[in-house]
Amino acid sequence: MTNANPESQPATPEATTHSNFLRDQIAEDVRTKKYGDAVVQTRFPPEPNGYLHIGHAKAICIDFGLADEFGGKTNLRFDDTNPEKEETEYVESIKTDVRWLGFDWDRLCYASDYFGQLYEWALKLVKAGNAYVDDLTADEIRQHRGTLTEPGTDSPFRNRTIEENLDLFVRMKNGEFPDGSRVLRAKIEMASPNLNMRDPVMYRILHATHHRTGDEWCIYPMYDFAHGQSDSIEHVTHSMCTLEFADHQPLYRWYIEQLGIFPSQQIEFDRLNLTYTLLSKRKLLQLVQEKRVNAWDDPRMPTLSGLRRRGFTPEAIRAFCGAIGASRTNGSTDVEMLEHFQRDDLNHRARRAMAVLHPLKLVIDNYPEGKEEFVEVANNPEAPSAGTRQVPFSRELFIEHDDFREVPPPKYYRLSPGKEVRLRNAYFVTAKSVVKDAAGNVIEVHCTYDPLSRGGNSPDGRKVKSTMHWVSAAHAISAEIRLYDKLFTKADPYDLEEGQDVLDNLNPNSVEVLTGAELEPSLASAKREDRFQFERVGYFCLDPDSAAGKLVFNRTLALKDSWAKIEKKAGA
Numbered sequence: 001m002t003n004a005n006p007e008s009q010p011a012t013p014e015a016t017t018h019s020n021f022l023r024d025q026i027a028e029d030v031r032t033k034k035y036g037d038a039v040v041q042t043r044f045p046p047e048p049n050g051y052l053h054i055g056h057a058k059a060i061c062i063d064f065g066l067a068d069e070f071g072g073k074t075n076l077r078f079d080d081t082n083p084e085k086e087e088t089e090y091v092e093s094i095k096t097d098v099r100w101l102g103f104d105w106d107r108l109c110y111a112s113d114y115f116g117q118l119y120e121w122a123l124k125l126v127k128a129g130n131a132y133v134d135d136l137t138a139d140e141i142r143q144h145r146g147t148l149t150e151p152g153t154d155s156p157f158r159n160r161t162i163e164e165n166l167d168l169f170v171r172m173k174n175g176e177f178p179d180g181s182r183v184l185r186a187k188i189e190m191a192s193p194n195l196n197m198r199d200p201v202m203y204r205i206l207h208a209t210h211h212r213t214g215d216e217w218c219i220y221p222m223y224d225f226a227h228g229q230s231d232s233i234e235h236v237t238h239s240m241c242t243l244e245f246a247d248h249q250p251l252y253r254w255y256i257e258q259l260g261i262f263p264s265q266q267i268e269f270d271r272l273n274l275t276y277t278l279l280s281k282r283k284l285l286q287l288v289q290e291k292r293v294n295a296w297d298d299p300r301m302p303t304l305s306g307l308r309r310r311g312f313t314p315e316a317i318r319a320f321c322g323a324i325g326a327s328r329t330n331g332s333t334d335v336e337m338l339e340h341f342q343r344d345d346l347n348h349r350a351r352r353a354m355a356v357l358h359p360l361k362l363v364i365d366n367y368p369e370g371k372e373e374f375v376e377v378a379n380n381p382e383a384p385s386a387g388t389r390q391v392p393f394s395r396e397l398f399i400e401h402d403d404f405r406e407v408p409p410p411k412y413y414r415l416s417p418g419k420e421v422r423l424r425n426a427y428f429v430t431a432k433s434v435v436k437d438a439a440g441n442v443i444e445v446h447c448t449y450d451p452l453s454r455g456g457n458s459p460d461g462r463k464v465k466s467t468m469h470w471v472s473a474a475h476a477i478s479a480e481i482r483l484y485d486k487l488f489t490k491a492d493p494y495d496l497e498e499g500q501d502v503l504d505n506l507n508p509n510s511v512e513v514l515t516g517a518e519l520e521p522s523l524a525s526a527k528r529e530d531r532f533q534f535e536r537v538g539y540f541c542l543d544p545d546s547a548a549g550k551l552v553f554n555r556t557l558a559l560k561d562s563w564a565k566i567e568k569k570a571g572a
C-alpha cells in the first residue's frame with residue numbers, strides 16, 4: 001500500500017481482497033490501456049459543508065484503496081463551489097479524518113483553484129453557441145423544464161446571439177447584475193428524456209464571500225459544470241461516485257466532449273446506508289445546530305470524529321468497508337456488522353482492566369485488616385506479548401451491584417448468601433451476610449475467602465460457577481462513565497408517520513452517564529489513544545473531557561456481539 005499509513009494495516013484480509021465491479025472495470029481499462037500508460041488516478045471529492053461520516057469512509061476506501069491496488073494516485077479535492085455553506089473548519093476536519101483513516105493524498109486540490117479555467121471554458125461554450133444567458137427566474141426555469149413524462153419548453157432567451165450572450169456573461173462575472181437575476185445555461189436539448197440534459201444551469205450569480213477566493217468571484221459554477229472538468233484537469237481516470245449521480249453521467253460526458261479535454265470517466269456505486277443511522281451532512285448539521293447532540297464529534301454521531309471519540313479504530317472501519325464492498329444497487333447494511341468488525345479489532349488490541357460501574361462494597365471478614373497484596377493479571381489473553389500487570393487486592397472491595405442477589409432467582413450463579421464464586425485472578429469467596437440501609441437496600445456484603453485459592457485457582461478441585469471482576473476499595477479511582485446507545489429508535493430513521501421529521505425518531509435515551517464508577521488504579525494513566533476492555537463490561541476509551549483527577553470513559557461497545565448471532569442464525 002503506498003497511500004495507507006504503514007502502522008494501520010487492514011485488520012482482516014477482506015479489506016483488500018474483496019472483489020467488486022469497480023476493481024474489475026479498472027483492471028479492464030489498465031489491460032486495454034484505455035488511458036495509455038497513464039497511472040490510475042482517482043480523487044475523493046468532499047464538499048466542505050460538514051464533517052465526514054461513515055458513508056464517506058466507504059467512498060474514501062474505494063477511491064484510495066483501488067488507486068493503491070493499481071499503483072495509482074488519489075487526490076483529495078474539495079468541491080467548494082457553494083460559498084454559502086462551506087467553511088475552513090470543515091476543510092481542516094476532513095483532512096484530519098482522511099489521515100486518521102490511514103490514507104494520504106497525492107495532491108490537495110480545490111475546485112475553487114479552477115474557477116479561472118472553468119470561466120474560460122464557459123466562454124468557449126458561449127462562443128461555440130453551446131451556452132446562453134437566461135433571464136428567467138429560478139421558478140420559471142423550473143416550470144419550463146417539464147417533467148419525466150413531458151418535454152421541457154424553450155426559454156424565450158434561448159436564441160440570443162453569441163455576441164449578446166458573451167456580453168451578458170462577461171457582465172455577470174463583472175458584478176453588474178444582482179443575485180438570481182440571470183444564469184448561464186448549456187444549450188443542449190429541452191426535450192431530452194434526461195432532465196439533467198434540459199439546458200442545465202452552468203453558472204449562477206452569487207455575491208457571497210468564498211472561504212478561499214474571498215470576493216474575487218460573484219458567479220459560481222454549478223456542481224455539474226465543476227466536477228467533471230475538475231476531474232479532467234487532474235487527469236482523473238476513474239471518478240467514482242454514488243448512484244444518485246448516474247443520471248448526471250451524460251452531462252458529465254457532454255461537457256468533456258464539447259470542451260475536448262481529458263476524458264475522465266464517472267462510475268457509480270451504492271451509497272452506504274446503515275440501520276439506526278442517519279448519513280446526511282445536512283441532517284447531521286441540524287443535530288449539531290439544534291443541540292440534539294453535543295457536537296460533530298459527539299460519540300453518538302456516525303461522523304468519523306464521533307466514531308473516533310467513541311473509540312472506533314481506523315483498522316476496523318477499513319475492514320468493514322472492505323467487507324461491504326461496492327455494488328450497483330442501493331441497500332442497507334446492519335449497523336451490527338460495523339460493530340462486529342470493531343469488536344473483533346478491539347478483542348485483539350484492547351488492554352484488559354477491571355472496572356465496576358455500579359459499585360457494591362464487598363468486605364472479606366477473614367482477610368487481615370490493613371493487609372495489601374498484588375495479584376498478577378494478563379493485560380490481554382489474546383496477545384501474550386501485551387504482558388501482565390500487578391493489581392492491588394485488600395479486605396474491602398467493590399463488585400457490581402448486579403453480581404449479588406440476596407434472594408437469587410433460578411440459574412443465578414453469581415454471588416448470593418452461602419454461595420461461593422471466584423474473584424477473577426484473586427480468590428474464592430463465600431457470601432455470609434449483608435448490611436442494609438434504612439430503606440432495606442443492600443449496601444454491603446460480607447464474605448469469607450479461602451487463602452488457598454490464590455490466583456483464582458481451585459485449591460482442591462472444587463468448582464465455582466461464576467467468576468467476577470472486582471476493584472480494591474482502598475486503591476480504586478473513581479471515574480465518570482458514559483454509556484451510549486443507538487441515536488435513532490428505528491432501523492430506518494426515515495420510517496415516518498404523516499407529518500413527522502426524521503429527528504422525531506431520535507432515541508431520547510441514547511446516552512447514560514454514570515458518575516460513581518470505581519476503577520483499578522492502573523487506569524489513572526490511561527491515554528486518549530489507549531483502548532480497554534473492562535472485563536465483563538465492554539470496550540472503553542478515555543474521553544477528551546477528562547482532566548487530572550477527573551477521568552471520563554466512553555463505552556465504545558458492549559461485549560455482546562449481536563452480529564455474530566445474526567450471522568450464525570443466517571447460517572453464514
Ligand code: ATP
Nearest residue numbers: 045046047055056058059241242271272279280281
Ligand atoms: P451528504 O449527503 O452526507 O452531504 P454528499 O454526497 O453530499 O453526502 P460529498 O461531500 O458531496 O457528500 O461526498 C463526497 C464523496 O463521498 C462523494 O463521492 C459521495 O458520493 C461520497 N459519499 C457521500 N455519502 C456517501 C455514502 N453514504 N456512502 C458512500 N459514499 C458516500
Ligand code: MG
Nearest residue numbers: 046047049281
Ligand atoms: Mg453533497
